[in-house]
Amino acid sequence: MPDEDGFGSRARRFARTTRTVGGLAAKIAGERYLGVTIDRDRHAGELRAALGGLKGPLMKVAQILATIPDALPDEYAEELRQLQADAPSMGPPFVRRRMAGELGPDWRARFKDFDLTAAHAASLGQVHRATLHDGQDVAVKLQYPDMKAAVESDLKQLKLIIAVYRRYDAAIRPENIQAEIADRLREELDYRLEAKHMALYNAMLAGEAGVATPRSIPELSTGRLLTMTWLTGQPMMALAEAPVEVRNQVAQNMFRAWYVPFYRYGVIHGDPHLGNYSVGEDASLNLLDFGSIRVFPPGFVNGVIELYLALKHDDQDRAAAAYADWGFKDLSKEMLETLTIWARFIYAPLLEDKVRRIQDAETGQYGAEVAQKVHQELRRLGGVAPPREFVLMDRAAIGLGSVFMRLKAELNWAEMFHDLTGDFDVDLLAERQAAALTNVGLGDPV
Numbered sequence: 001m002p003d004e005d006g007f008g009s010r011a012r013r014f015a016r017t018t019r020t021v022g023g024l025a026a027k028i029a030g031e032r033y034l035g036v037t038i039d040r041d042r043h044a045g046e047l048r049a050a051l052g053g054l055k056g057p058l059m060k061v062a063q064i065l066a067t068i069p070d071a072l073p074d075e076y077a078e079e080l081r082q083l084q085a086d087a088p089s090m091g092p093p094f095v096r097r098r099m100a101g102e103l104g105p106d107w108r109a110r111f112k113d114f115d116l117t118a119a120h121a122a123s124l125g126q127v128h129r130a131t132l133h134d135g136q137d138v139a140v141k142l143q144y145p146d147m148k149a150a151v152e153s154d155l156k157q158l159k160l161i162i163a164v165y166r167r168y169d170a171a172i173r174p175e176n177i178q179a180e181i182a183d184r185l186r187e188e189l190d191y192r193l194e195a196k197h198m199a200l201y202n203a204m205l206a207g208e209a210g211v212a213t214p215r216s217i218p219e220l221s222t223g224r225l226l227t228m229t230w231l232t233g234q235p236m237m238a239l240a241e242a243p244v245e246v247r248n249q250v251a252q253n254m255f256r257a258w259y260v261p262f263y264r265y266g267v268i269h270g271d272p273h274l275g276n277y278s279v280g281e282d283a284s285l286n287l288l289d290f291g292s293i294r295v296f297p298p299g300f301v302n303g304v305i306e307l308y309l310a311l312k313h314d315d316q317d318r319a320a321a322a323y324a325d326w327g328f329k330d331l332s333k334e335m336l337e338t339l340t341i342w343a344r345f346i347y348a349p350l351l352e353d354k355v356r357r358i359q360d361a362e363t364g365q366y367g368a369e370v371a372q373k374v375h376q377e378l379r380r381l382g383g384v385a386p387p388r389e390f391v392l393m394d395r396a397a398i399g400l401g402s403v404f405m406r407l408k409a410e411l412n413w414a415e416m417f418h419d420l421t422g423d424f425d426v427d428l429l430a431e432r433q434a435a436a437l438t439n440v441g442l443g444d445p446v
Helices: 007-033 039-050 057-067 074-079 092-103 147-168 177-190 191-204 244-264 298-313 315-328 333-350 365-380 388-407 413-423 428-439
Strands: 124-130 137-143 225-229 266-269 275-278 284-287 293-297
Touching: 074 413, 092 225, 147 177, 177 388, 191 225, 191 244, 191 266, 191 428, 244 275, 244 284, 244 298, 244 388, 244 413, 244 428, 266 388, 293 388, 298 315, 298 333, 298 365, 298 413, 298 428, 315 333, 333 365, 333 413
Parallel strands: none
Antiparallel strands: 124 137, 137 225, 266 293, 275 284
């Protein structure tokens, strides 16, 4: 059954979200230009409630924006961080129609068992557990209808949200953020692309005993249906009271699951959301979702390492070159110094060669204070436009750091970093990246 990707579907979606976002725009405009005092905490809660009730990408956009320092006012960012990707699932009649639309009217005969009740429901689709005739347990990821229309409608709302915030505060110029989010969201609609990403991660992490990735089942997959092997595990937060040795092992596996692909292939998983992984009985990490994957130019990876070395040796010229590799343009000395305040916070665990927690404080208060200081300076200096590459890289770092904080993991982060980067060669990464992408049908490297 085809999606309703025409004007009518987009218009209905646009009308629903415009009421929410437009109301927020009016309130912020009134605060800024008319001196009207608004209760931003209450309005932020209303925004979260409204967006959380929508299936689709706007909820995901909100989660992304909430992880980028200073992309939103504090009150709104805090509320949107609480958005969960577990939207109510669609019922059996919907599932039957959608499965028939993707695999044909005899779809049920292709499975030995198929649970019509969703095992997991997220922003763009839901997952069902099934069994093949050979006994293999599989996860069947089924995209909601109208998602193409929803993405295009919600991206228009994203432009409105960003325009509203630009009037409120110009410390962050978000044009590149908007473009990056738009491209990544459109990619997430293509489940054939996600299957290639899955194959890429199978190859990149083949030597990692502590990380498991599913395999796609091509004959039971389409552009909006992805069938893959089922991985059994428990939620990460179920380990909150586990022995520290277990929590440390999980954290180490997670570190390698994210950064082996990045430092060896220039690829990052841009969505460390709690619903995108689980933990096996042996403390191994199951990676479950491959919709938000970013391939970086080898020079960008080199810039990430060069910035670390610049911070370690307090070398401003080297830092300036590294920021240029990241994609920052025309940075004044003051702007460079301001960005380096945030960089020192992010890189801090890698700069101390000792066993420690990812952050010394028990809460994120210190990080919030650093972000606020950086924000004030950026605003004073006229603002900065983060490059597109910054978006998912920073999101991954902040998201992983949050998980490591919750686990209270105590590891030598510097040692793990050096294990991955000690013999780094940008030309070798370029060769390795090109081969890996070609082997899974992802074409030429970036």
